[in-house]
Amino acid sequence: xxxxxxxxxxxxxxxxxxxxxxxxxxxxxxxxxxxxxxxxxxxxxxxxxxxxxxxxxxxxxxxxxxxxxxxxxxxxxxxxxxxxxxxxxxxxxxxxxxxxxxxxxxxxxxxxxxxxxxxxxxxxxxxxxxxxxxxxxxxxxxxxxxxxxxxxxxxxxxxxxxxxxxxxxxxxxxxxxxxxxxxxxxxxxxxxxxxxxxxxxxxxxxxxxxxxxxxxxxxxxxxxxxxxxxxxxxxxxxxxxxxxxxxxxxxxxxxxxxxxxxxxxxxxxxxxxxxxxxxxxxxxxxxxxxxxxxxxxxxxxxxxx
Amino acid sequence: xxxxxxxxxxxxxxxxxxxxxxxxxxxxxxxxxxxxxxxxxxxxxxxxxxxxxxxxxxxxxxxxxxxxxxxxxxxxxxxxxxxxxxxxxxxxxxxxxxxxxxxxxxxxxxxxxxxxxxxxxxxxxxxxxxxxxxxxxxxxxxxxxxxxxxxxxxxxxxxxxxxxxxxxxxxxxxxxxxxxxxxxxxxxxxxxxxxxxxxxxxxxxxxxxxxxxxxxxxxxxxxxxxxxxxxxxxxxxxxxxxxxxxxxxxxxxxxxxxxxxxxxxxxxxxxxxxxxxxxxxxxxxxxxxxxxxxxxxxxxxxxxxxxxxxxxxxxxxxxx
Numbered sequence: 370x371x372x373x374x375x376x377x378x379x380x381x382x383x384x385x386x387x388x389x390x391x392x393x394x395x396x397x398x399x400x401x402x403x404x405x406x407x408x409x410x411x412x413x414x415x416x417x418x419x420x421x422x423x424x425x426x427x428x429x430x431x432x433x434x435x436x437x438x439x440x441x442x443x444x445x446x447x448x449x450x451x452x453x454x455x456x457x458x459x460x461x462x463x464x465x466x467x468x469x470x471x472x473x474x475x476x477x478x479x480x481x482x483x484x485x486x487x488x489x490x491x492x493x494x495x496x497x498x499x500x501x502x503x504x505x506x507x508x509x510x511x512x513x514x515x516x517x518x519x520x521x522x523x524x525x526x527x528x529x530x531x532x533x534x535x536x537x538x539x540x541x542x543x544x545x546x547x548x549x550x551x552x553x554x555x556x557x558x559x560x561x562x563x564x565x566x567x568x569x570x571x572x573x574x575x576x577x578x579x580x581x582x583x584x585x586x587x588x589x590x591x592x593x594x595x596x597x598x599x600x601x602x603x604x605x606x607x608x609x610x611x612x613x614x615x616x617x618x619x620x621x622x623x624x625x626x627x628x629x630x631x632x633x634x635x636x637x638x639x640x641x642x643x644x645x646x647x648x649x650x651x652x653x654x655x656x657x658x659x660x661x662x663x664x665x666x667x668x669x670x671x672x673x674x
Numbered sequence: 675x676x677x678x679x680x681x682x683x684x685x686x687x688x689x690x691x692x693x694x695x696x697x698x699x700x701x702x703x704x705x706x707x708x709x710x711x712x713x714x715x716x717x718x719x720x721x722x723x724x725x726x727x728x729x730x731x732x733x734x735x736x737x738x739x740x741x742x743x744x745x746x747x748x749x750x751x752x753x754x755x756x757x758x759x760x761x762x763x764x765x766x767x768x769x770x771x772x773x774x775x776x777x778x779x780x781x782x783x784x785x786x787x788x789x790x791x792x793x794x795x796x797x798x799x800x801x802x803x804x805x806x807x808x809x810x811x812x813x814x815x816x817x818x819x820x821x822x823x824x825x826x827x828x829x830x831x832x833x834x835x836x837x838x839x840x841x842x843x844x845x846x847x848x849x850x851x852x853x854x855x856x857x858x859x860x861x862x863x864x865x866x867x868x869x870x871x872x873x874x875x876x877x878x879x880x881x882x883x884x885x886x887x888x889x890x891x892x893x894x895x896x897x898x899x900x901x902x903x904x905x906x907x908x909x910x911x912x913x914x915x916x917x918x919x920x921x922x923x924x925x926x927x928x929x930x931x932x933x934x935x936x937x938x939x940x941x942x943x944x945x946x947x948x949x950x951x952x953x954x955x956x957x958x959x960x961x962x963x964x965x966x967x968x969x970x971x972x973x974x975x976x977x978x979x980x981x982x983x984x985x986x987x988x989x990x991x992x993x994x
Contacts, residue, residue: 407788407791407793410784410788411785411788411789411793411799414781414785414788414803414865415799415802415803417862418802418803418805418806418862418865418866419802419805421806421814421817421818421821421862422805422809422814422817424817424820424821424828425814425816425817425820428820436826437826439826439831444828444831445828481713481717482717484713485713485714485716485717486714488710488711488712488713488714489710489711489713489714489715491710492706492707492710492711496703496706496707496710497703497707498703498704498706498707498708499703499704501707504711508714508718510975511718511722511723513919513971513974513975514722514726514971515919515920515922515923515971516923516925517923517924517925517943517944517947517964517967518726518729518923518944518964518965518967518968518971519722519725519726519729519964520948520952520964521729521732521947521951521952521957521960521961521964522725522726522728522729522732522961523721523725524951524952524957525728525732525737525957526720526721526724526725526728541717541721542721544717544721545717545718545721545722548714548717548718549718552714577706602808605810606810606811606812608810608811608812608925608926608929609925609926609944609948612929612948613948613952623810623813624810624811624812624813624926625812627812627813627816628812628816628929628930639820642816642820643816643817643820646813646814646816646817647813649810649813650808650809650810650813650814653808653809653810654805654808654809657801657804657805657808658801661797661800661801661804664804664808665800665804665870665874668867668870668871669870669871669874669875
């Protein structure tokens with residue numbers, strides 16, 4: 370209240386009143402103030418966000434004795450790193466097989482979804498057939514249907530189709546998560562492609578198919594990459610369907626296998642579990658490192674649309 | 675059928691005079707649109723719409739694994755309404771969703787505001803912040819499982835060395851500890867998503883608005899309250915709807931960390947329905963629990979819808 374009343378008369382005091390929420394006004398802040406209000410909280414949050422990964426990596430290279438003895442050696446570091454857990458993981462378990470399954474399912478489902486989504490998004494945005502708006506809305510709603518309420522009926526459906534315990538079941542089911550998302554994302558990209566380009570092509574006698582493959586898709590490549598990476602990540606991440614539909618060990622995916630494989634018996638092999646978890650995240654982190662911008666645009670694009 | 679017959683009876687003479695019915699059909703938007711929609715529609719109808727309806731139907735039957743059920747009306751629901759474990763799972767789900775979403779929003783917004791400032795290595799920090807969202811939930815949950823270990827927890831060890839606690843904290847063995855521990859893991863996983871999407875929203879706010887506000891002598895809080903927040907409301911509505919939706923239906927984190935224990939203290943509706951339907955074999959009862967989640971989800975979607983409406987109204991446009 371007092372501030373509001375005093376506002377017209379008060380002189381501008383840059384150090385105090387400039388909030389500097391934006392880049393434009395940032396230069397008005399002093400260094401000590403920035404340290405306390407920006408860098409310190411940021412550092413705390415980043416450390417908390419990254420600590421589990423550090424801990425995962427450290428556990429995976431610690432010798433077994435140090436895992437269970439926290440007194441003789443400082444647990445935050447290990448002087449004698451070992452690759453024993455990784456060797457055990459890769460040579461004594463079916464881990465390579467699980468990794469391959471995950472990769473194969475993720476790529477299969479992603480390609481199926483992208484092809485379907487390109488057609489659907491193009492039809493909704495550019496063909497604008499009767500009811501296209503409604504179909505677009507329905508696809509958005511489909512995005513909001515979570516796997517947690519579908520897995521029970523889906524398991525009976527999968528069973529009746531004779532797909533139970535096959536990787537094909539997952540390749541066919543994952544598109545239901547991916548298609549709504551990538552269609553929505555691609556609709557946004559297709560809208561930005563100028564209509565005139567298509568009109569020119571139509572005048573030159575191009576068919577719809579030619580317009581799609583020769584004009585729209587090449588121009589939407591960034592969108593396709595975003596959609597691909599995001600779909601791939603979602604597939605890799607998926608758990609409940611894989612847990613429900615797959616029961617035999619050779620068909621399992623990494624997330625399901627890791628949870629079940631090393632946890633039977635009384636002794637957990639923490640080193641191998643962590644090695645498996647870290648190794649299983651690696652493909653995604655590498656992919657992410659190369660395509661950060663696509664990733665962010667996929668995530669924010671889908672929300673903003 | 676019509677396409678084939680139209681193609682066959684269009685003689686060459688007719689084709690020369692005027693576009694045949696086949697030609698017309700070939701250029702008909704609705705017709706082409708239909709075919710373009712077929713692949714997506716096939717997946718969504720077969721594996722999404724049909725199971726959704728089937729799930730509701732199953733909840734009215736007493737189906738078990740390996741045995742087709744008969745219609746029993748509301749029996750599953752009546753049974754559940756007398757089941758304290760079910761009500762406990764509803765309570766847990768609401769607690770989990772409310773607390774986790776509130777913290778995700780608060781920390782996410784704060785982080786977004788921090789990241790929106792002028793920082794060195796901004797792109798790198800932003801990339802690093804998003805990592806918890808990239809790594810599969812199950813795999814990061816496993817890291818938390820080890821961090822929450824009753825004997826060898828690094829958190830207990832550190833607090834003991836600092837002299838803050840006398841003995842190890844039983845993170846996942848005590849009902850309330852287990853609830854807070856799983857909620858913390860969920861917040862940890864969800865903050866990057868909220869922060870990065872809100873950051874994208876913040877970046878669309880013109881700096882000149884802040885300059886104008888500064889000249890008017892607005893305080894830091896006033897600038898946030900009267901400039902940032904109103905412009906950010908629509909995107910907040912959408913982001914939080916997604917966040918609430920995915921928190922409400924969470925399964926992975928709980929399943930890895932506690933499997934619903936200790937004594938059902940962390941069972942969410944999703945994990946309970948998995949336990950009853952898939953492990954217990956009572957598909958009908960499990961479906962009833964899953965179906966009971968739908969009203970909550972509808973409420974979340976309605977909020978999202980109103981958020982979007984408000985955005986259109988703010989932009990003063992009919993669409994987009």
